[in-house]
Amino acid sequence: MTESTTPASTPNEPQAARGIFDGFESYRSPSDTDLAEVMKHGLVAADANVLLDLYRYTEQGRNLLLSVLGKLGKQLWIPHQAMVEFWRHRLETVSAPKSSASTAIKDLGDLKGRATGVLRNWAGRFALPDDELNKIFNDLNAGFDAATEAVNSLVAKHAGPANRDTGADPVLATLEKTLDGQVGAALPEEEHAAALAEGQRRITMKIPPGYMDSGKGDNAVGDYLVWKQILREAKIRKSDVLLVTGDVKEDWWRKDNRQASGPRQELIDELSRETGTRLYMLTPSQFTALGASIFEIDAAEPGLEDIDRVDRSREEDSTEDLTSTEEGQWNTQAIEALFERLAAGGYDDRVAVIRWAADNGGFVSQEVIRELCQYSPEAKLNGMARPISRFTAELQAAKLLPDDVAPLLKAVYDPEHSYVKASGFRLHVSAEPLIRALADAEGDDEGN
Numbered sequence: 373m374t375e376s377t378t379p380a381s382t383p384n385e386p387q388a389a390r391g392i393f394d395g396f397e398s399y400r401s402p403s404d405t406d407l408a409e410v411m412k413h414g415l416v417a418a419d420a421n422v423l424l425d426l427y428r429y430t431e432q433g434r435n436l437l438l439s440v441l442g443k444l445g446k447q448l449w450i451p452h453q454a455m456v457e458f459w460r461h462r463l464e465t466v467s468a469p470k471s472s473a474s475t476a477i478k479d480l481g482d483l484k485g486r487a488t489g490v491l492r493n494w495a496g497r498f499a500l501p502d503d504e505l506n507k508i509f510n511d512l513n514a515g516f517d518a519a520t521e522a523v524n525s526l527v528a529k530h531a532g533p534a535n536r537d538t539g540a541d542p543v544l545a546t547l548e549k550t551l552d553g554q555v556g557a558a559l560p561e562e563e564h565a566a567a568l569a570e571g572q573r574r575i576t577m578k579i580p581p582g583y584m585d586s587g588k589g590d591n592a593v594g595d596y597l598v599w600k601q602i603l604r605e606a607k608i609r610k611s612d613v614l615l616v617t618g619d620v621k622e623d624w625w626r627k628d629n630r631q632a633s634g635p636r637q638e639l640i641d642e643l644s645r646e647t648g649t650r651l652y653m654l655t656p657s658q659f660t661a662l663g664a665s666i667f668e669i670d671a672a673e674p675g676l677e678d679i680d681r682v683d684r685s686r687e688e689d690s691t692e693d694l695t696s697t698e699e700g701q702w703n704t705q706a707i708e709a710l711f712e713r714l715a716a717g718g719y720d721d722r723v724a725v726i727r728w729a730a731d732n733g734g735f736v737s738q739e740v741i742r743e744l745c746q747y748s749p750e751a752k753l754n755g756m757a758r759p760i761s762r763f764t765a766e767l768q769a770a771k772l773l774p775d776d777v778a779p780l781l782k783a784v785y786d787p788e789h790s791y792v793k794a795s796g797f798r799l800h801v802s803a804e805p806l807i808r809a810l811a812d813a814e815g816d817d818e819g820n
Contacts, residue, residue, distance in 0.1 A: 397640050402652050408666045410614045410652055416447045417602050419617035420457035422656050423450070424465045425682055426543045433678030434543070436671055437656065440663035442550050449605060452556040453597040463536060477520050484516045556601050564597075571596035575733065580623040580636045586733040595623070599639070606647045613643060614652045616659045620686050625653065657683040700777035701802040704810060706767050710780070713763040721745040722760055726780065729799040730807035735784065737796040757781050757797065778802070 393400050410416065418441070426434050441448060450458075488509065495505045538544055559567055571593030575583045582595035606613045615635070617624065626634050635653040643651045654662070657680040664671035714722050724744045729736040738753055745756065760780055767773045781797040799807075 396637070397644075397650070399634070401634070404662065404665075407614065407652060407654070407662055410612045411444060411447060411663060411666055414447060414612040414614060414649075415449055415602075415606055415609055416444050416614045416616065417449050417451055417605070418454065419451075419598065419615070419619060420454040420461070421618040422616050423454075423458045423547065424461060425618060425656055425679075426547075427462075427465045428682050430674070430678045432672055432675035433682075436664065436669070436675035437660050437679060438546050438550065439669050440660050440667065442546075443663065443667040443669065446554065448551070448554050450551055450555045451598045451601040451605075452558045453594055453601060455555050457591075457594060466536060466541075476523055480516055480519055480523075484512070487512060556605060559597070559601065559604070567597055567600045568593055570600075578623075580638050582623055584621040584623040586735050595619070603643060603646050606643060606649055610647065610649065612650045612652065614654065614659075616654050616656060618656050618683060618686055620655065620683075655683045700774035702773070702777065702780065702800060702806060704806050706772045707803060707806055707810060709767055709770075709772055710760070710763050713766065714759060717759060717763075719759045722756070725756070725797075726760075726799065727807060727811060729781070729797065730804050730811070734799045734801065734804045735796055736781075736799075741796065757783075 422437075426437065429437070491505070491508055491512070494500075495508075558564065571582055574580070574596055575586045575592055577583075581599050582593060585592045585595055602613060602615065622636075624636065624639070626636050635651050640651050643649060657676070660679050661671065661676055663669070664676075711723050711726075714720070721744055725736055725741055728740060728744060741747065741753060741756060742749065742751070747753070757779070764773065764777070764780060768775055768777065778800045780800055780803055782800070784796050784798050
């Protein structure tokens with residue numbers, strides 16, 4: 373992360389006096405007074421996930437967050453791109469509890485079938501009397517039936533409003549009143565085109581925000597569009613900014629011991645340069661707890677715990693992703709040996725997929741995989757990485773790779789789209805530069 377600096381003074385000029393936080397503003401923890409001030413008089417921008425989470429909370433958590441949002445008045449503002457993403461993902465979010473429950477119930481049914489087969493095989497070898505086997509089956513069926521019933525009843529009890537009809541959705545009814553006149557407009561056409569180009573540049577150069585979304589295809593620059601619109605609105609209002617977001621990835625947050633502890637220094641500097649104002653950031657649970665205190669809203673503990681539960685799950689997912697990049701590293705010799713094994717086994721298409729990922733920010737989408745591997749639109753991608761995993765194990769056995777080496781390709785799941793269908797695969801961070809260097813060396817050899 374690059375810290376801000378000031379131009380060096382000439383030998384004949386005295387250096388400007390500086391304090392310990394000058395150029396290091398992101399390390400200053402905001403006080404409750406600072407945050408109360410921006411909530412009451414600044415710009416409070418809410419990301420799409422804040423609104424979508426209203427469908428993920430129980431009734432207590434949902435009502436609590438809506439109460440805090442309602443108290444903000446004209447300080448609350450939703451970037452146009454955040455509203456685009458809200459509408460894009462609303463139906464999927466509304467349907468998620470029931471669809472995930474259906475998947476769980478189906479998996480339970482599959483497990484029940486497998487368990488039944490295991491018991492039948494065992495009973496046949498043991499010559500178990502039918503009446504005793506039937507008793508086991510009855511107990512087994514009762515257990516699975518109880519689990520299925522529990523899943524259905526808990527979804528009905530805790531899931532948010534699942535009404536696809538916008539006219540019958542209580543969340544939308546409240547948001548329509550709360551956000552009346554407080555949703556930003558889209559950027560002008562030329563400014564929008566320039567923002568798209570800048571967003572792509574930042575992804576390539578890994579400049580925050582948004583580069584962690586490089587695998588989202590056409591939606592990869594969404595975070596930067598949100599940020600650009602916030603900069604524009606803050607400049608018009610000449611006010612400090614509080615961004616409330618559940619996105620805890622490193623292209624928004626400075627991380628201390630893997631915990632989000634404040635906005636990235638680059639974002640603080642950019643807002644300061646553009647508007648002369650200060651940036652604050654809070655997760656939905658932090659924002660709700662503080663807002664309830666500031667506006668003297670009765671915040672029942674279950675409601676706060678509910679919002680915190682969703683925040684924690686995101687933080688855990690982010691930590692798991694970071695940990696996966698810190699496993700055993702790849703090396704050039706192993707990559708060359710893997711490519712040779714894949715080619716010899718008739719898997720040149722896998723080599724093409726890996727090389728494509730290395731040349732395109734480390735991510736390859738399922739659409740690109742289907743094209744490179746000539747898969748039909750209906751074909752599943754479950755087996756795409758199997759030969760890579762098999763040959764990786766061979767390289768580990770040959771001591772060309774450490775036993776704890778990270779998978780070369782790891783499936784990527786976007787919860788806003790699907791928990792069970794991969795949106796693509798991400799190349800391990802240690803392999804990406806090695807594969808590009810290998811391609812460059814191969815090109816030099818061909819030119820000689």
